[in-house]
Amino acid sequence: MSDKFERELRDYLHKEAARTPQFPRSLRSRIVDGVAPQTRGRIASQLALAGGLVLVAVVALGLRNSTVVINSVHSAIQAVLPTPSPNPTPSLPAFSCTPVSGGTTGLSTGLNSVRSARHDGYDRVVFQFASGIPSYDVVGQDSSTFIKDASGQPVSLDGTAGVKVILRSTDAAASSQDSQPKLQAVRQVAQVGNFEHQLTYGVSLGTATCFRVTDLSNPARLVIDFDTSKPSATASLAPKPAPTSPPSSAPSSLTPFTCTDLSGGTASSPPAQLTAIRIAHQAAGYDRIVFEFAGGPVPSYTLTRQASTHFVKDASGQPVTLQGSSGLKLVFHGAAGYPTYTGSTDQKPGLPVVQEVEQIGDFEGVLSWGIGLSQQSCMRTLELTGPTRLVIDVQTP
Amino acid sequence: MDPVLGRTIERWRDGDRNAFQEVVDRYGLKVLRTARLILRDEALAEDATQDTFLKAWRQIGSLRDEEPGPWLNRIATNEAISTYRRRHRFQALAERFGRLSGSKRNVPTEARMDLARALDQLKPDQRAAIALHYYQDLSVEDAARALGIPVDTMKSRLKTALRRLRELTGSEEEIA
Numbered sequence: 001m002s003d004k005f006e007r008e009l010r011d012y013l014h015k016e017a018a019r020t021p022q023f024p025r026s027l028r029s030r031i032v033d034g035v036a037p038q039t040r041g042r043i044a045s046q047l048a049l050a051g052g053l054v055l056v057a058v059v060a061l062g063l064r065n066s067t068v069v070i071n072s073v074h075s076a077i078q079a080v081l082p083t084p085s086p087n088p089t090p091s092l093p094a095f096s097c098t099p100v101s102g103g104t105t106g107l108s109t110g111l112n113s114v115r116s117a118r119h120d121g122y123d124r125v126v127f128q129f130a131s132g133i134p135s136y137d138v139v140g141q142d143s144s145t146f147i148k149d150a151s152g153q154p155v156s157l158d159g160t161a162g163v164k165v166i167l168r169s170t171d172a173a174a175s176s177q178d179s180q181p182k183l184q185a186v187r188q189v190a191q192v193g194n195f196e197h198q199l200t201y202g203v204s205l206g207t208a209t210c211f212r213v214t215d216l217s218n219p220a221r222l223v224i225d226f227d228t229s230k231p232s233a234t235a236s237l238a239p240k241p242a243p244t245s246p247p248s249s250a251p252s253s254l255t256p257f258t259c260t261d262l263s264g265g266t267a268s269s270p271p272a273q274l275t276a277i278r279i280a281h282q283a284a285g286y287d288r289i290v291f292e293f294a295g296g297p298v299p300s301y302t303l304t305r306q307a308s309t310h311f312v313k314d315a316s317g318q319p320v321t322l323q324g325s326s327g328l329k330l331v332f333h334g335a336a337g338y339p340t341y342t343g344s345t346d347q348k349p350g351l352p353v354v355q356e357v358e359q360i361g362d363f364e365g366v367l368s369w370g371i372g373l374s375q376q377s378c379m380r381t382l383e384l385t386g387p388t389r390l391v392i393d394v395q396t397p
Numbered sequence: 398m399d400p401v402l403g404r405t406i407e408r409w410r411d412g413d414r415n416a417f418q419e420v421v422d423r424y425g426l427k428v429l430r431t432a433r434l435i436l437r438d439e440a441l442a443e444d445a446t447q448d449t450f451l452k453a454w455r456q457i458g459s460l461r462d463e464e465p466g467p468w469l470n471r472i473a474t475n476e477a478i479s480t481y482r483r484r485h486r487f488q489a490l491a492e493r494f495g496r497l498s499g500s501k502r503n504v505p506t507e508a509r510m511d512l513a514r515a516l517d518q519l520k521p522d523q524r525a526a527i528a529l530h531y532y533q534d535l536s537v538e539d540a541a542r543a544l545g546i547p548v549d550t551m552k553s554r555l556k557t558a559l560r561r562l563r564e565l566t567g568s569e570e571e572i573a
Contacts, residue, residue: 009512017532031446035414
């Protein structure tokens, strides 16, 4: 017999299940589009029919002329069997000097390895992923100097030209895996950005060289081949027209710090779901707090400074005091942490300025967090997409 | 079996994608919700659901003359548990190299957790047992069949999971 706890558990599970009110149409399409139009059963029956026709042909023609028999058999099989499907091996695209984009938007994965090797007619660089190929851009440039994400610092690699590879929603599972293969075209491969789940690699080239990009599966790989079959002294890799979509959600220029309260975001309905919080010090002189959401725009928010670290918890009204001497109160309207946010609701990173970050409310679409600071500081916010994030930078001494 | 459903399954066996789509429409939401309860992640649950139906499409020959619900359940729970383990393996590797240390789940310090957080602490096969028995309301025997484990193992898994949930939430067991 179930007790009160089991009844509560049952109720909870049913309520949580009801948060998925219907089967997503996009998922239904993914499933139905993902199945082949033929089954083994049907192919088997067609083979049986073909076999029957073969026997009929043999009986009808006897052994008078073996060529006729063979041709009849061939025709019979051709008439019954479906047209063979195209070779599953992807045909390689032509080399080109224009930017290439691809991958699966929204797919989150890990980069397992980066390799490069020389082949007959091309140098190959391979990015191998843990699961699926993320959204990517491959953009050529007439220089081997790359700009580091976030810090904006230049990184000069060996060579005279380069290709920038941007991998969205991707974490590096291991080291940055920089290498200097010094192949005919590819001179150096280096990570030039690892910022907010976006990895950026620079591939430097001896001379401007056109390339082709191929997606491969099992395991998931992004393959970039650089054409070494013909001289490319006149090639230019710099993209001519402006790209039709922004190549990266990373901020190209950071807004200045301000010592006033901040607000922004977009009214969100249904509530935006918080999925992660990350806190880290950045060498450029600020502590960074990132609130990541499941999708949509950054929800409407206010970031208010206060002279103490005393906060009042929503709903319960209980006072709470965070570490530090001053505070910031961040309030999202039209947002929720439950049930998607499963990280800590009280983090004490002990950074130069950010001392503690604690959830002080998640109730009726209002999500509040208190931030304890070691001293009053100026700040700035950034609203990023892919994934949706609100970034708060707090200036450090 | 419902004769209409029986005819749909026969059409599916013949490779009729419309019939397959009808089965997806009929069982999809339940499979998705169960996967979500096991995986605690919407996107992963959708992936597991997709893999479940694609596997079902390929393995229709293994469905005997029976309701497809329990058969799909069996595939779905296995897929969800495998998905969780694959994901967990990658996260463990990433955390070992310190790349995802910020996203590591921290166990709240409060003595009493809410049920959501307590469920996060269970192993995926324990959550599968809980989801099948308390969400799908399957008997212990049917849930054991869906998970492909002996009934006694199912009983023990449920008992362990419940005890852990009670510990984490600070709930006392009622003395009958």
